[in-house]
Amino acid sequence: MLDRRHFLKSSTTLAAGLYLSPALLQARNKIAASDKIRVALIGANNMGFGILRHHLALPEVDCVAICDVDQNVLERRISEVETATGKKPEAYSDFRKLLEKTDLDAVIIGTPDHWHCMIAVAACQAGKDVYVEKPMANTIGECDLMVNAKNRYQRIMQVGQQQRSGQAFIESRDLVKSGYLGKIRKVNIWSNFNYGLGNLVKPPQEIPEGVNYDFWLGPAPQRDFNPNRFHGSWRHFWDYGGGLMSDWGVHLLDMAIWVEEQPAVPSRVLTYAANVNMENRDRDTFDTMNVLYPKKDFLINYDMNGGLQTGPYGKPYGIGYVAEKGTLVVNRGGYEIYPEWDGEAKAPKIEAKKLEGMKESHNAHVANFVECIKTRNQPICPPEDGRIAALHAHIPNIAARVGAEELIWEEEKRTFKGNMAANELIWPNYREPWVLPKL
Structure with missing residues (x-):
């Protein structure tokens, strides 16, 4: 059986889209649905989709939804994930509708900075764990709100300062x-x-x-x-x-x-x-x-x-x-x-x-986040940091x-x-x- 480190190395990102190795795809199919971590991406144009790629390099992660306000980006990313994994994520243009999904464990926030706080707080209130790109918010006050939301709703929140990994x-x-x-x-x-x-x-x-x-x-x-x-x-x-x-x-x-x-x-x-x-x-x-x-x-x-x-x-x-x-x-x-x-x-x-x-260490940073979703341990870059x-x-x-x-x-x-x-x-x-x- 291939170990986690092998999966991180065997998944390859291509400029034309998302590619997952045959060994990784085979391992993904062997994991029971009850053991899957179901993630959604909000903001799919650049870094957000890059972070999703690293999530999908882990065999226990499925992408169940993607949200973007640009239909051109949304359709392209939906197609790429379906082609690579064989599963078509649901498409959303409003993150609030996405957060109503009950079959969802965590969201990736890859939007511009001015959206981070509102989406992260709403995700915590909806019972979802959060991976949010850096800087965690566009103002000082919004940073405090995100820390408070993570603590009040007892969520796992990883900030994308991946150099810590x-x-x-x-x-x-x-x-x-x-x-x-x-x-x-x-x-x-x-x-x-x-x-x-x-x-x-x-x-x-x-x-x-x-x-x-x-x-x-x-x-x-x-x-x-x-x-x-x-x-x-x-x-x-x-x-x-x-x-x-x-x-x-x-x-x-x-x-x-x-x-x-x-x-x-x-x-x-x-x-x-x-x-x-x-x-x-x-x-x-x-x-x-x-x-x-x-x-x-x-x-x-x-x-x-x-x-x-x-x-x-x-x-x-x-x-x-x-x-x-x-x-x-x-x-x-x-x-x-x-x-x-x-x-x-x-x-x-x-x-x-x-x-x-x-x-670069995005893969290890994402792997730490996914592990913390399962264990409920503190991630390497929580919102306090x-x-x-x-x-x-x-x-x-x-x-x-x-x-x-x-x-x-x-x-x-x-x-x-x-x-x-x-x-x-x-x-x-x-x-x-x-x-x-x-x-």
Whole structure:
């Protein structure tokens, strides 16, 4: 019999669609219906469908429904899943109708960020477990609502910060926390990506056929349709996302938080932000940011550059744990330790270590979620941890939006100290008839 690890490796994702190996299909057919985990996908265009692929790589998982407001996407994804598994998921254009299904254990939320909270809370209220993409919500207040919903309705909720399931990051965390590097002085983080510039400006267009654009906007403000605000590039606008900071920043900052003795939201944040490249770009968010987070254990220094692709150590993105005996540099490909030199001993202070050839870890993160659905154990990234990472992204974004070089977050009061403009951005203003969930 093939084990779980073999299944994770034997399922192959093809650019043209979804492919499951014959061995995996055979094993899926041997699992009793009573032992199946029935999942549904809400938001099926990009990352959501990628996460569904990893769910279907596990033989005990069936996809019973898919929901999307773009009928073109919905029909394509339904067909791909039916072709790959032999079972046709039900099609929905309204997540609320999908959540009425009784033969459903969990939902995957792959929508733009501004939808995460409403759908996650509704799913918890309907008795469904939740896998939600990062950042877990588009505002600080919505993060609190999601944590409260998970606890009140006793659901399993996994936030898609999959680096917590990656070998390179797990080993790096263990090396840091074991004291191998000595005392950590600071954690340097950088993320340089071309797409952080946003798209070139385009004029408004007609709504594509088959798209329920009003539903896609949902609680966000009414806007004319523009492809720059739609599939793939919506994250460059505050209505729906937080730019490169909340896309990559939340992943990388999470890895700095993970090695704190007692991970916590930042109380003091110093921010520089600007749009340096103004070449006819369509975006609200910033292409350039530097953020300092003075923490109890060490300083976190985040450096972000949209439109650039090179960075320290020859890596476009990464994390450097700077310590007294050496610096550990890690990204999704692996890690390397650069020892400090001991002048008296005429030798490195620690042994150099290296791990190479790592791949992305969505599969392991999804497998952890599915296992927790069965055991009811805490997943590796519950919403409490997702909230901490999200606030590390939201607070500097808020600071940049209101022109504040420094913000002080008062965690017990859930407010910013002495900054009314920043406090107005803690909660979203939902467009009627949508209403912010109440718990």
